[in-house]
Structures are given as structure tokens and as C-alpha cells.
Amino acid sequence: MSDNGTxxxxxxxxxxxxxxxxxxxxxxxxxxxxxxGVLGANGAGKSTLLRTIxxxxxxxxxxxETFGCLARDLGPKELGRIGYVHQEGELLNWMTVGQLIxxxxxxxxxxxxxxxxxxxxxxxxxxxxxxxSLSPGERQKVAILIAIGFEPELLILDEPASALDPIARxxxxxxxxxxxxxxxxxxxxxxxxxxxxxxxIDHAIIMDRGRIVRDxxxxxxxxxxxxxxxxxxxxxxxxxxxxxxxxxxxRNDAEALLTLQNQSPESIxxxxxxxxxxxxxxPLPLEDIYxxxxxxx
Amino acid sequence: MRPMLLQIDxxxxxxxxxQVIDQIRRQVMAGRLREGEQLPSVRDLALQLRVxxxxxxxxxxxxxxxxxxxxxxGVGLFVAGLxxxxxxxxxxxxxxxxxxxxxVTAVQLGIPEDKARDMLTRLYQKYDSGxxxxxxx
Numbered sequence: 001m002s003d004n005g006t007x008x009x010x011x012x013x014x015x016x017x018x019x020x021x022x023x024x025x026x027x028x029x030x031x032x033x034x035x036x037g038v039l040g041a042n043g044a045g046k047s048t049l050l051r052t053i054x055x056x057x058x059x060x061x062x063x064x065e066t067f068g069c070l071a072r073d074l075g076p077k078e079l080g081r082i083g084y085v086h087q088e089g090e091l092l093n094w095m096t097v098g099q100l101i102x103x104x105x106x107x108x109x110x111x112x113x114x115x116x117x118x119x120x121x122x123x124x125x126x127x128x129x130x131x132x133s134l135s136p137g138e139r140q141k142v143a144i145l146i147a148i149g150f151e152p153e154l155l156i157l158d159e160p161a162s163a164l165d166p167i168a169r170x171x172x173x174x175x176x177x178x179x180x181x182x183x184x185x186x187x188x189x190x191x192x193x194x195x196x197x198x199x200x201i202d203h204a205i206i207m208d209r210g211r212i213v214r215d216x217x218x219x220x221x222x223x224x225x226x227x228x229x230x231x232x233x234x235x236x237x238x239x240x241x242x243x244x245x246x247x248x249x250x251r252n253d254a255e256a257l258l259t260l261q262n263q264s265p266e267s268i269x270x271x272x273x274x275x276x277x278x279x280x281x282x283p284l285p286l287e288d289i290y291x292x293x294x295x296x297x
Numbered sequence: 298m299r300p301m302l303l304q305i306d307x308x309x310x311x312x313x314x315x316q317v318i319d320q321i322r323r324q325v326m327a328g329r330l331r332e333g334e335q336l337p338s339v340r341d342l343a344l345q346l347r348v349x350x351x352x353x354x355x356x357x358x359x360x361x362x363x364x365x366x367x368x369x370x371g372v373g374l375f376v377a378g379l380x381x382x383x384x385x386x387x388x389x390x391x392x393x394x395x396x397x398x399x400x401v402t403a404v405q406l407g408i409p410e411d412k413a414r415d416m417l418t419r420l421y422q423k424y425d426s427g428x429x430x431x432x433x434x
Contacts, residue, residue, distance in 0.1 A: 180349055180350070181350060199347075201349070202349050202352065222310070278405060283309070283311055284310065285310060
């Protein structure tokens, strides 16, 4: 592990596929124990970012270090600390699920048999089924099991719940919540389904067209924006609304709906009082925050 | 240690650490969490509420900075003994926040001040009379 608990470090990393820049001079530092949500639309570069961290893709330029080792040189010692769930769930198709689990478990001296049995029961994993015959959702369940079974320090989940039905997805989130109770477990989880990740993450990375457009604490991101419903206390709403940080404003002569950035609730209320209005302040849904962040760049 | 009754609403959009802070503050101010009482560990509360442990540790740190909780090295976190004037101020602030909302609504509905006062008196009689009866006995 390198300085101050940083276990992943990227410096000016770029990667292109057939002329399309999947990563564009990306800088990133991930500290141990952090649960990071990697958010972005399809094609934003989320999967490329995650695969570059574990050396599955090599960057065209820039430097990637994971556990203090260049990602291209990661060996069994480092890889044995990393669990990875592939978006498409690449698995050995000719094995049965049970055989695959035993096969993977054999590589890891610290495989957790109790966790495995609990998972198999909770998620109705059919160990007799042939891997190649599984539905996408069932494949994903198996991929998750073999990535968490050895309790890796670093868990990289690339759209882990995309193929799961709503019930399996809820169970998976519960499982994640259990996994993050272990101290110093670092998780990177990419998703375009924002409601999936918002319960578990403490840090957010928002990607857009190969760039990281936001890298901050999830609470800070949440509190950066506010939706304000403004209603006049006496008479009509003034023509000028003297708020700072206004991103959007819809209004008629009696009320207005504003989206504000970087304004404290106290200052919003004070401004409202000064123009004889009532301000109802509400948090912005994550989907709206995401749209503002991506749209404003 | 009694189990702490906190409720997290994941759909409110309000950051979870704020929900935890608000609820613990209210419990301390209302005397439901008493001075010297120990709080569950970060790990236990995170597990109980099924949230990220970082969230709980952030909430605890902020409550500690506010002076509501105190850390005893190697033992844990406890409800601090608040100076009387500080406790009184916090209580007044909490009430003012609630009353401000009520007054703004009253103004907006065109309800005059004396009517609102009458209502406040009536509401005090309704909710506080049991308490006063006990005190008089």
C-alpha cells in the first residue's frame, strides 16, 4: 500500500478504442476503505476505467498503480486481493455452477465457505445447472459469488446488478451492505441505475465521455444542490429573485421553483425573508443531480 | 446499553448522516438519551441501520464537535453533560425552527396573530395538561 492508504492511483491515463477516447487524461486516487460509486451513461468510460485498474486493459498513455504495483505487472499476490465482477459475466461455460465454485475456491486459501453457502441459499443458486445454460441474471449471481467468496480487500463491481430482477437486486444490495461492514474493504461499483448504489456508497465519481467530471464525497454532492419552492407571503412574487447560484428557475406571479447550487439553507431562507417569501427547501433526487453535473460540463 | 431507535429514510434525499444527527440530537434534548449513557459503536449502529459505517462515524464526529457526545478513549462514545445555557439554547433553536414553519404557514393562510396565539394556548392545554397535573401532585 502506498502513501496515506491510497490503493489505486491513476495519473493522466488515456485509452482509445478505434479512435474513440474511452479514457481521456484521467486522474484518480482511491483510498482504502472507501465505497465509491462510478456513475455515468453507457459509453462514459466506466468499464474501461475499472478494467484499467486491474490491468485487463493497458493504457495508451499515463500510469496506473494498484496496491502500489503497476497495473500491467499485477501478479497473483495482488490479484488475490482483488475481486472483480465483469459486466458480461465471462465464466467457464462447460462447467456446472457447483464445479465452477469449487474450481475458483481452490485458488484461494481464504475462501469463505460459510459466505458461499449463505449466498447459494439466499440467491437460489442452482449448483447443478450448466454455466453455459444460465440466464444473464443467473450468470451475474454466480459471477458475484465467485468474486466475493474469498473476501477480497478490493472489490470491483462493473454493473453487478444490471441483469438481476428487482428482488435479486434488493438482496444483492443487502449483501453489499453486509460486505461493507468489514473495515478497510474498498469497493468500486459502477452503475447507471442510480438508486441501486446510493444506499451503499460514500464517494461518487461521475464520468462523461471518458473524463471524470466529479470526484467527491457523496454527501457533499447531495448537499451541493437544493430545490426551492418559493411562495410570496403577501401579494405577488417580486419580478427579481435575488438568489445566488441559480441553475434553473420556473415561475409565475405567485410562486417559483428554483434549483440552486452551493447555497446554505440559512442563506436561502434569509434571502426569501428579505423579499417577503416562504422558501421550502428540498434535496434534489440523485438523477437530477447527475443530469446537472453532466450537463454543466 | 439500550438499543437506539433510529429510522433511516433512504427515499427522502436527505443525507443519512444528517438524519442520524437530527434524531440523536432530538433524543438527547428530549432526555430520552441521558447524560453519561453510552452509544452503540460505529460498527454496531451501521449494522443495525444497514448503512455505510463511514456515515455513522461522520455523524458521531459532528455530534462530538457540537458537544453533545464525548469520547472516552478506549471505552466509547457517551452523551456529554451539557452546560445548562447551551442545552437551553439548543432546545430554543429547535423550537424556533418548528415555529418558524408554522408562522410562515399562518401568514400565508392569512390567519392573524391573536388567533394563532389562541391556538398555541389551546394546543398547550391539550398536550401539556397531563404533565402539569403530574407536577402539581
